[in-house]
Amino acid sequence: xxxxxxxxxxxxxxxxxxxxxxxxxxxxxxxxxxxxxxxxxxxxxxxxxxxxxxxxxxxxxxxxxxxxxxxxxxxxxxxxxxxxxxxxxxxxxxxxxxxxxxxxxxxxxxxxxxxxxxxxxxxxxxxxxxxxxxxxxxxxxxxxxxxxxxxxxxxxxxxxxxxxxxxxxxxxxxxxxxxxxxxxxxxxxxxxxxxxxxxxxxxxxxxxxxxxxxxxxxxxxxxxxxxxxxxxxxxxxxxxxxxxxxxxxxxxxxxxxxxxxxxxxxxxxxxxxxxxxxxxxxxxxxxxxxxxxxxxxxxxxxxxxxxxxxxxxxxxxxxxxxxxxxxxxxxxxxxxxxxxxxxxxxxxxxxxxxxxxxxxxxxxxxxxxxxxxxxxxxxxxxxxxxxxxxxxxxxxxxxxxxxxxxxxxxxxxxxxxxxxxxxxxxxxxxxxxxxxxxxxxxxxxxxxxxxxxxxxxxxxxxxxxxxxxxxxxxxxxxx
Ligand code: NAD
Numbered sequence: 001x002x003x004x005x006x007x008x009x010x011x012x013x014x015x016x017x018x019x020x021x022x023x024x025x026x027x028x029x030x031x032x033x034x035x036x037x038x039x040x041x042x043x044x045x046x047x048x049x050x051x052x053x054x055x056x057x058x059x060x061x062x063x064x065x066x067x068x069x070x071x072x073x074x075x076x077x078x079x080x081x082x083x084x085x086x087x088x089x090x091x092x093x094x095x096x097x098x099x100x101x102x103x104x105x106x107x108x109x110x111x112x113x114x115x116x117x118x119x120x121x122x123x124x125x126x127x128x129x130x131x132x133x134x135x136x137x138x139x140x141x142x143x144x145x146x147x148x149x150x151x152x153x154x155x156x157x158x159x160x161x162x163x164x165x166x167x168x169x170x171x172x173x174x175x176x177x178x179x180x181x182x183x184x185x186x187x188x189x190x191x192x193x194x195x196x197x198x199x200x201x202x203x204x205x206x207x208x209x210x211x212x213x214x215x216x217x218x219x220x221x222x223x224x225x226x227x228x229x230x231x232x233x234x235x236x237x238x239x240x241x242x243x244x245x246x247x248x249x250x251x252x253x254x255x256x257x258x259x260x261x262x263x264x265x266x267x268x269x270x271x272x273x274x275x276x277x278x279x280x281x282x283x284x285x286x287x288x289x290x291x292x293x294x295x296x297x298x299x300x301x302x303x304x305x306x307x308x309x310x311x312x313x314x315x316x317x318x319x320x321x322x323x324x325x326x327x328x329x330x331x332x333x334x335x336x337x338x339x340x341x342x343x344x345x346x347x348x349x350x351x352x353x354x355x356x357x358x359x360x361x362x363x364x365x366x367x368x369x370x371x372x373x374x375x376x377x378x379x380x381x382x383x384x385x386x387x388x389x390x391x392x393x394x395x396x397x398x399x400x401x402x403x404x405x406x407x408x409x410x411x412x413x414x415x416x417x418x419x420x421x422x423x424x425x426x427x428x429x430x431x432x433x434x435x436x437x438x439x440x441x442x443x444x445x446x447x448x449x450x451x452x453x454x455x456x457x458x459x460x461x462x463x464x465x466x467x468x469x470x471x472x473x474x475x476x477x478x479x
Pocket of ligand 1: 147172174209211249280451
């Protein structure tokens, strides 16, 4: 059993109340790690440490901050394999996904914002006799709260820009997948981050998380998680004047037009639907297919999906691993049952997968395709966040856009067409923060990241993130 600790003021420590939470390994269902069940007292200590560290860290040169971030990137690079194993066992995702997506990206987050720290600039507008410029100053101690699906990737996506901008951080990783955040805390000590610059407090959302967002010395909350919890954070912080960035759920459309090469598109469409067991906020879980190619593409989709291998996440041949928890397994199973009851036809998958050996008690579900459902039924409207995708036909461009926009969410979409004009036209009209044309999940970290409608407010990525963690002040000199 791994015993995890908080990082507060440069020291690893248990929760002051001595209590611990347990997390199981999703692939086996067996207890795997114990983490501090932190509460308001630990959050107070972490925020106090972040407040003490802020004056020196915010005054440090961009070069000095950049060097710290670079050292963290290098240490992640050194421990790549160890971190990938930890993430795979903690979250149930295939080891190769942890290696090539999560850890690769965590390292890149630090190296990208190590560069950004030295390149960050603000605007100046001069007219004869007058100089106007924008001073961007770090906010102070900020909260970074992340979910369980891409644990180290999303936590570092927040921590890195906050530190680069000169803020100090209290991070609250998901209690469901805490292991790599604990390892990051150890690396932060090794990298020589000054005490209090980065604090990591483990624990439940309702206790540690709630205490953190409502702490009066926290100047901003950068949150990624469910729309329900995000709405609660917006309500809890109303009137406190904290800055908020909320990255929430999605019900993303994949749109396939009839001029697309179906054999090319099918591999990426299946990857978009089922990567990380469908537990990526950006997964294309509603597959909209132009009616005249519906049957042809459906057949390809079923064929490719049936080839996916569900198995032990540590086995290199597994395409899909386990769902993250028993509760999430039950939720996704209930969504499939509901779709069936609503008249959906299960084209493939549709239930649990039994794996023999070490994973006999794990939470595995077969990649599932469903069609025959109305656009307004639960499976087409609510986020399932599992290996389940629905298929819907559309007639023309306008119909595709109406269907894609017809949910409360607006995070991402991917569009497949060889017609470049149409691709741009559709991208413009989609209510989504991120649109991929003839690709999925290709990211340039300089571009903004975030959703519209119930998928959130605020933008992460590149300068947007650096700006979020600073206060803009307008200064005018008349001479
Ligand atoms: P969640 O909302 O249950 O938890 C997210 C984090 O918030 C966890 O660390 C949790 O402990 C904490 N939390 C819970 N209650 C809190 C409270 N009252 N105050 C403060 N913190 C609290 O989400 P989850 O189940 O971990 O993650 C899955 C969800 O995250 C999905 O809806 C998915 O779409 C979304 N997500 C969004 C993005 C994005 O970029 N938009 C990325 C990944 C995941």
